[in-house]
Amino acid sequence: MREITFAEALGEAIFEEMEKDPTIFTYGEDVAKQGGIFGAYKSLLGKFPDRIFDTPISEEVIYGSALGAALVGMRPIAEFHFADFLFTGIQSITLQIEKIRYMTGGQGKLHLLLRGPDGISNSAAAQHSESIETIFMHTPGIKVIIPSTPYDIKGLIKTALREDDPVICFEHKMLYKIKGPVPEKEYLIPFGVADIKKEGNDVTVVTMSRMVHESLKAAEELEHEGINVEVIDLRTLVPWDKKTVIESVKKTSHLVVSHETWKRAGWGAEIASVVQEEAFDYLDAPIIRVGAKNVPMPFSSSLQDFVTPDYKDVINAVKKVLR
């Protein structure tokens, strides 16, 4: 199978859906002329010149106009430049986009996709390194997808562009350039279906995004020590695949949840809570969470490494939970 990058797979998904659906258009800061600050739209340069365009630096306007366009029947894809900036336009999202379908008693659909980069890169410091997906898991009314591979982003974005609910997609900055197999034939990936990246019997690691790759690396190292890790990529956080996780925990009796966002009140806490509520009798040890230390991201790259979890933290957590 051909291999393409994560960014190319994203571009392909948007291109294919735009060809089919004339209501789709996409915009954001530096997306049309530059192809996105991390090259997310590079493969779309020059395509659909009237449906892909740049906007001024005004998050409130970007999200608010997307809401308006969706309300009159369009299907906008609005890019947030950095996930960190979502907070500057948050009222459009948490007060309007998430609520409108409920407050109208479901009379209207809201075809709207917010997407953009999150997570760490090279010393982007406190205001450009955040992962804030948990906020949108906590506030109901929007679906949250977080692909980790080229294959997944293509399939999930295509599903998102056929959804009747608003969707937010977080794309980790460090994943845009990774390559992976993507079939040329069309496929969709349903929301709420996790991908078991690696099967194992000793411990379950539930993860998403960049930490999927770190967790797989950890699993590979642990394999040499005879520890058999099952790695589950949730792929979508709202809804999340409770069934697959609980089935896995019933098999392994041990759970580690690993994410790049802060450990404190990160979504891993939600997963851990649900598992102990619904599979308590299957747990042979406390559930352990892996996440960032509870501080704004430092600029220093060595401090960034110190604060951000990686495969070594997953290895330690697995050993701790199995100890």
Added chain:
Amino acid sequence: MYKIKMPRFGLTMESGFIEKWFKKENDEVKKGEPLLEVSSEKITNEVASPASGIILKIMGKEKEEIKVGTVIAIIGEEGEKIEEIKEKVEPEKITEAVETEETPSTRITLPERGGRIKASPLAKKIAREKNLDLSQIRGTGPGGRIEKKDVLAYLSSVSGKKVEFKIEKLSGLRKTIAERLSKSFHTAITLTNTTEVDFTEFKKLMKENKVSITSGLLFVLSKVLKELNKFNAHFDSDKKELIIFNDINIGIAVDTEKGLMVPVLKKVDKLSLKIINEQIKELAGKARKGIISEDDIKGSTFTLTNLGMMRTEIFTPVINPPEVAILGIGRIIRKPVVTDENKISIRELAYLSLSYDHRIIDGADAAKFLEKLARLIENPVLK
């Protein structure tokens, strides 16, 4: 300095009998080392030393019956004066004895354990399913937490010995027998009815099915007990209450080297003849080897005593309190019998001897019981 007190093995234990000491005065002893053997009504346990040191004094002598919580020995450092100790050697209240840390643990109890048992939810679940006592399992997880692997290790160590329960050596048994029987004799008003029964067909059928006569008797007995459930009961003479059981748990008197033992076959009415036969073999085997557990000798609702293999035809079994009746079977003998057609035929006959507590059961009830049982023996079916 440690005061060793008479331990309490169960809630109802009030005193213990010192079978023997493994150590003498002035011997050195290590913490956890077996110190003495104590028997309660049913169970004999080795008691491990709760401390290391020198045995300064032994107050509880062998073959003495001592109240729970009474100081039976002192462990201290070499040279510690006994005079000093003497002041402190006073029997303590029983209620305190249970709580005090110095009450020596029995060998099966884990040393240095707090009251709360830490176990993972999964370990608890498995223990619940397998009917295991978590306090018997050593946890190897963080902080001594019992995990799945600990429960599995315990299970395999137990199943390695081919019994489902913890194995405990029994002794002090004769005392228990004497106590129980004298209680029965002095409180129950025991009468015995007997009847002669034709075992010819029964014996043939049991032989065909390769099961023992005792197994067959349990099988038919459970049916009679189910019907005449007043016999499947305990009598609480204090409260004047008769407790009639749904389960039919029949105690079977077994002769062992150490004396009479009564292992109990549970829920007999729910078992097939074949299973009854297998379980009796296992129980009797365990009883004779002296490896039977307390659970195996508890909970009987009726007792069967079979002297068929010995030279006894009619006897008066003594009721096993608080039960209300006991059935004895005598030797099966070939005898001439006048048949329904007025002919003489050689048949295999034996006496059933039913002892019952007349406070609860009348002679007519007993006759009815024997009538039903005799009919089932003389016209045997396996259903």
